[in-house]
Amino acid sequence: MAKAAGDLLLVLNCGSSSIKFALFxxxxxxxxxxxxxxxKVEGITGAAPRYEASGEPDATLALDADDPYTGALMHIRERLQARLGERRLGAVAHRVVHGGSKYFAPVQVDAAVLADLRSYIPLAPLHQPFALEAIEALLGLHPELPQVACFDTAFHHTVPKVEQMLPLPRELWDEGLRRYGFHGLSYAYMATVLAERYGDGARGRTICAHLGSGASxxxxxxxRSVATTMGFSALDGLMMGTRCGALDPGAVLYxxxxxxxxxxxxxxxxxxxxxxxxxxxxSGDPRELLPREGEAAVAEALALYVRRIVREIGALTAVLGGLDMLVFTAGIGEHNAVxxxxxxxxxxxxxxxxxTRANAAHAAVVSGPESRVRVAVEPTNEEWIAARAALELMQG
Structure with missing residues (x-):
C-alpha cells in the first residue's frame, strides 16, 4: 500500500447511533x-439526525428510515467529496472495538479480514457491527480504497496471561472467553504523549483513567499495559454513564x-x-447530576461512581506495586474538576x-508540590492514533 504525495486520511468512529469522522x-x-x-452525525436512528462539521452549519438530515446508517455514511461521503478538490483520499482508518485473539496491530481490511472481524461480533455485539457495516459499504463503493482496521483491544496485548484469564472452565479460553480490555486507542495515545511530555517520569507505575460515557x-x-478494568466486554470494571461496570453474576441470574x-x-x-x-x-452525565446533589438518589449515584473509581485505582496500584503517576483523560476526566x-x-x-486552583483550571498537572503521586490531565486523541496507523501501513 504505497503512499501518494498529498494524500488525505479519513478516520471513522462508528457507533450504534452516531458516526464521528476526522480528516488528516x-x-x-x-x-x-x-x-x-x-x-459527526448523531441520532442516526432517531427522528432528527444531526450533522455537525467544522466550518459548516449544523444540519438536520432526512435519512432513509429503512437504512439510516448507510444514509449517514453517504452524507459524510458527499461532504468529503466537496472538500477534496484536487486532493486524493489515500486511506480510511476505522476504530474497530474488537480484534479478538488474532489481531494485535492495525491491518488493511480485505474480504478475509472482514470475515474474521464478523466472527468477533458475538464478543462485542453492541459495538462491532457498526464499523464493519461502514467498511463493507466502502468496499462496495470504492474497492480500490485502502481501509485500515485499528483495534481497541490491541494495546492490551501486553498484559500477562494471568490478567487475561477468567475463572471459568478452561475449554472456554479456546472459544475466546477471556479478558481483552478496551479503550486501547486512547491508551495508545496516552503512552505516546506522556512519553513526550514527561519522559522517564511517565515510564514507571502509571494509571490512566479514561472517564467518558464509557470508562476504564x-x-x-x-x-505498556499490564492490567485494565474492562475485560471480556465493555461492561466490565468501572461504573459508567449508562453501563453497570463489574457486577455480581448472581445479579444477572436473579x-x-x-x-x-x-x-x-x-x-x-x-x-x-x-x-x-x-x-x-x-441522567448518565455528571454535569447534569452535580447541580442536583440535593436529591438523595443523585448524591448516591455520584458517590458510588467515585467509590468504584477509587476502589479500582487501589486494586491496580496493588498490581503495579505502587503508584507514581495518575492521568485523567476523556470527556469527564479532562473536563470535570469536581x-x-x-x-x-x-x-x-x-x-x-x-x-485545587490548578485542578479548577484544568491544568496539565493538577497535583501539588507535596504530592507523592503526579496527577495529570491529558486530552486523548484516538483519531490521530488511527490516522498514524493508516499512514504507517501506507508507507510500509
Whole structure:
C-alpha cells in the first residue's frame, strides 16, 4: 500500500447511533495531531439526525428510515467529496472495538479480514457491527480504497496471561472467553504523549483513567499495559454513564430467573439503563447530576461512581506495586474538576495531594508540590492514533 504525495486520511468512529469522522493531511510531516476537518452525525436512528462539521452549519438530515446508517455514511461521503478538490483520499482508518485473539496491530481490511472481524461480533455485539457495516459499504463503493482496521483491544496485548484469564472452565479460553480490555486507542495515545511530555517520569507505575460515557482504567509500566478494568466486554470494571461496570453474576441470574427477563432485556438494562443513569434515575452525565446533589438518589449515584473509581485505582496500584503517576483523560476526566477532586481526595492515603486552583483550571498537572503521586490531565486523541496507523501501513 504505497503512499501518494498529498494524500488525505479519513478516520471513522462508528457507533450504534452516531458516526464521528476526522480528516488528516498526510502531506504534512509529521502528521498533524489536529484534523483538517472533523465532525459527526448523531441520532442516526432517531427522528432528527444531526450533522455537525467544522466550518459548516449544523444540519438536520432526512435519512432513509429503512437504512439510516448507510444514509449517514453517504452524507459524510458527499461532504468529503466537496472538500477534496484536487486532493486524493489515500486511506480510511476505522476504530474497530474488537480484534479478538488474532489481531494485535492495525491491518488493511480485505474480504478475509472482514470475515474474521464478523466472527468477533458475538464478543462485542453492541459495538462491532457498526464499523464493519461502514467498511463493507466502502468496499462496495470504492474497492480500490485502502481501509485500515485499528483495534481497541490491541494495546492490551501486553498484559500477562494471568490478567487475561477468567475463572471459568478452561475449554472456554479456546472459544475466546477471556479478558481483552478496551479503550486501547486512547491508551495508545496516552503512552505516546506522556512519553513526550514527561519522559522517564511517565515510564514507571502509571494509571490512566479514561472517564467518558464509557470508562476504564489502564495500569501501565514502561508505558505498556499490564492490567485494565474492562475485560471480556465493555461492561466490565468501572461504573459508567449508562453501563453497570463489574457486577455480581448472581445479579444477572436473579434478573433472568426471578424477574423473568430475557437475554435481550437484560443486555439492554446493563448497557443502557444502568450506571449513573440507573442509580440516579436522572441522567448518565455528571454535569447534569452535580447541580442536583440535593436529591438523595443523585448524591448516591455520584458517590458510588467515585467509590468504584477509587476502589479500582487501589486494586491496580496493588498490581503495579505502587503508584507514581495518575492521568485523567476523556470527556469527564479532562473536563470535570469536581470528579477529579473527589477521586484524588479519597486517594490521600497514597500520597495524592491536589492543587485545587490548578485542578479548577484544568491544568496539565493538577497535583501539588507535596504530592507523592503526579496527577495529570491529558486530552486523548484516538483519531490521530488511527490516522498514524493508516499512514504507517501506507508507507510500509
Amino acid at each position: 493531511d498526510a502531506a504534512i510531516s509529521p502528521l498533524p495531531r489536529q484534523p483538517a476537518w472533523s465532525g 482504567l489502564c495500569a501501565m509500566h514502561g508505558l 434478573l433472568m430467573q426471578v424477574r423473568g427477563l430475557g437475554v435481550d432485556a437484560v443486555g439492554h438494562m446493563l448497557y443502557h439503563d444502568s450506571g449513573l443513569l440507573g442509580v440516579s434515575g436522572v 470528579i477529579r477532586e473527589r477521586v484524588c481526595d479519597a486517594l490521600g492515603w497514597l500520597g495524592v495531594a491536589l492543587d
